[in-house]
Amino acid sequence: MPWTLHPDRPIYLQLVEQIRLKIVSGEYPPGGKLASVRDLAGDAAVNPNTMQKALTELERTGLIYAQRTSGRFITEDREKISQVRQQLAAGQIADFFGQMEQLGYSRAEALALVQSINEEMKQ
Amino acid sequence: MLGKLLKYEIKSTGRILLPMYGATLLLALLTRLFLYVGSKNILPKLFFLPTAGVTLFYGLAMFALFVMVLVLIVQRFYKNLMGDEGYLMFTLPATPTHHIFAKLITGMMWTLASVLVVVLSLMAAFLDLPSVPSIFGGFTELLQDLGKVPAEYMAHGWLLLFEWIGLVLFGTAANILMIYASIAIGQLFNKHKLLASFGAYFGISAVFQLLNTLALIPLGMAINTTHITTWLDTFFETNPLGILHLMFGGCAGVCLVLCVLFFFTTDILLRKRLNLD
Amino acid sequence: MSTLLECKNLNKNFGAKAALSDVNLTIQSGRIIGLLGPNGSGKSTLIKLVNGLLVPTSGSVLVEGSAPGVLTKKVVSYLPDRTYLNDWMKVRDLIGFFKDFYADFDPNKAYDMLRRLSINPNDNLKSMSKGTKEKVQLILVMSRSARLYLLDEPIGGVDPAARDYILNTIITNYNPEASVILSTHLIADVEQVLDDFIFLNGGRVVMSAAVDDVRENQGKSIDALFREVFKC
Numbered sequence: 001m002p003w004t005l006h007p008d009r010p011i012y013l014q015l016v017e018q019i020r021l022k023i024v025s026g027e028y029p030p031g032g033k034l035a036s037v038r039d040l041a042g043d044a045a046v047n048p049n050t051m052q053k054a055l056t057e058l059e060r061t062g063l064i065y066a067q068r069t070s071g072r073f074i075t076e077d078r079e080k081i082s083q084v085r086q087q088l089a090a091g092q093i094a095d096f097f098g099q100m101e102q103l104g105y106s107r108a109e110a111l112a113l114v115q116s117i118n119e120e121m122k123q
Numbered sequence: 124m125l126g127k128l129l130k131y132e133i134k135s136t137g138r139i140l141l142p143m144y145g146a147t148l149l150l151a152l153l154t155r156l157f158l159y160v161g162s163k164n165i166l167p168k169l170f171f172l173p174t175a176g177v178t179l180f181y182g183l184a185m186f187a188l189f190v191m192v193l194v195l196i197v198q199r200f201y202k203n204l205m206g207d208e209g210y211l212m213f214t215l216p217a218t219p220t221h222h223i224f225a226k227l228i229t230g231m232m233w234t235l236a237s238v239l240v241v242v243l244s245l246m247a248a249f250l251d252l253p254s255v256p257s258i259f260g261g262f263t264e265l266l267q268d269l270g271k272v273p274a275e276y277m278a279h280g281w282l283l284l285f286e287w288i289g290l291v292l293f294g295t296a297a298n299i300l301m302i303y304a305s306i307a308i309g310q311l312f313n314k315h316k317l318l319a320s321f322g323a324y325f326g327i328s329a330v331f332q333l334l335n336t337l338a339l340i341p342l343g344m345a346i347n348t349t350h351i352t353t354w355l356d357t358f359f360e361t362n363p364l365g366i367l368h369l370m371f372g373g374c375a376g377v378c379l380v381l382c383v384l385f386f387f388t389t390d391i392l393l394r395k396r397l398n399l400d
Numbered sequence: 401m402s403t404l405l406e407c408k409n410l411n412k413n414f415g416a417k418a419a420l421s422d423v424n425l426t427i428q429s430g431r432i433i434g435l436l437g438p439n440g441s442g443k444s445t446l447i448k449l450v451n452g453l454l455v456p457t458s459g460s461v462l463v464e465g466s467a468p469g470v471l472t473k474k475v476v477s478y479l480p481d482r483t484y485l486n487d488w489m490k491v492r493d494l495i496g497f498f499k500d501f502y503a504d505f506d507p508n509k510a511y512d513m514l515r516r517l518s519i520n521p522n523d524n525l526k527s528m529s530k531g532t533k534e535k536v537q538l539i540l541v542m543s544r545s546a547r548l549y550l551l552d553e554p555i556g557g558v559d560p561a562a563r564d565y566i567l568n569t570i571i572t573n574y575n576p577e578a579s580v581i582l583s584t585h586l587i588a589d590v591e592q593v594l595d596d597f598i599f600l601n602g603g604r605v606v607m608s609a610a611v612d613d614v615r616e617n618q619g620k621s622i623d624a625l626f627r628e629v630f631k632c
Contacts, residue, residue: 208485
């Protein structure tokens, strides 16, 4: 998945979100080693200090951890990863309900609509 | 640092001058060949035309050599230091003093080398080979005669030689440094730097002309006063070579003073007032 | 983190015209800084003052505590806004030249970058396009391990692919001991790689901040902020 960054929001926040997504989706597997700050920064075409800030933030939340000599790794705690995954999914669903509400659907109506469209797509 | 700068300075000037030296020597040899063939009267009379052509080209080559040395002295300072290339030269970890010396030494070297090449080429073109032994003989005789010169006069001879060498070196250096000082003054201007440099050059020339004239007036007046004249008379009677020392040594001294003056003008301006805009 | 560059009450006049007025700046190590401003705002003048190619009318410039001189030139790597290479040398000769004069120059790095941009080291500068010459200059400048890189319009004249490569070189060359100052008016292209920015206008510093602070506090890109500040 390529990096897509918008210049109007703090770059480090967007990096945090996208790396988190790469971990949750399995693109970065649990226990896997992360590339160096310099390489990641080069890959995303961002400033190394910004990448460093994003990784520090991810370390703080426990999704990645640093080993003093050998670099940074993705957490092996699958429980933690699925927790984050659920949080992200919950966020998406909340957003979805919010948007449907703007279109005039109640949550029950929205859910019914999801089900009927799901049936249609199966055929 | 000076050594490295010299290396590149010689490289970037030698690539133009060395082929010119080669061409000059070649044309000298061709001139000799044509003159020789012409002298044999085996070819039609019209053969003098190509001979004249070759000789003319040879003459032009010698002239071009000195023009090119002068052009390079100006160009290596103006273009390499004050033009776009100056952005590289002045961001090297070298001082302006290094740059001035690298360019001055190279300029002097080529000036003297060009004189040498012209002398050699003239010999190659016109030296009458059969007369070479007698010239050498003449030299040996001269050396033998020199051996008979009283030690007192030999000392004068040596001193005069040094004074003459000093005059040649300081004279060449003063001329080159005057060009540098003019360019260093010209670059102070924000526009028309080249024009300003020429202006500075003619300005400096005019000032020295004026000083020269002003210096001659009191000298002339002094000579008119009798006791100075008698003093000079006795000076030259007791020191017959005095006038020569005065000429060579005095001029060498003046050139040295000019060198120092122009060098410091250039150095201070490049150090404190560099203006590459 | 140490102070690499300090400008104190820096003024530069050309005749009666003020090119820089009362500039005060401090640049720390480990940063990539954008020197941004419209044409004629004093970007090049500031960079030339730091390099000692111009002398301040008043005030001072200090690189690691020293005024521009032999000491500072050893640690500053400068890319000017023009071609400063003579055109009779081959690229290989220029690499030799840089190796001779700069102790921190790494020829292997230069050859590696030339290969990546498919420039033949045996080519003459004379036969190169303007864009290729600019690339060669950038390669020479970035192959030094200097403390302060001063890049005047490094991406102005090159194609977008080379632009990406150049920015990538700046990023991967990152060293916490060194800082990069790059001047440009192509803000959208560089703002992702910047830590900080300095807006210059009419020879004055009108704003300087960390780029992510602007995005966080004002919710806008540096490009958008620039258009707002310099609105005609």
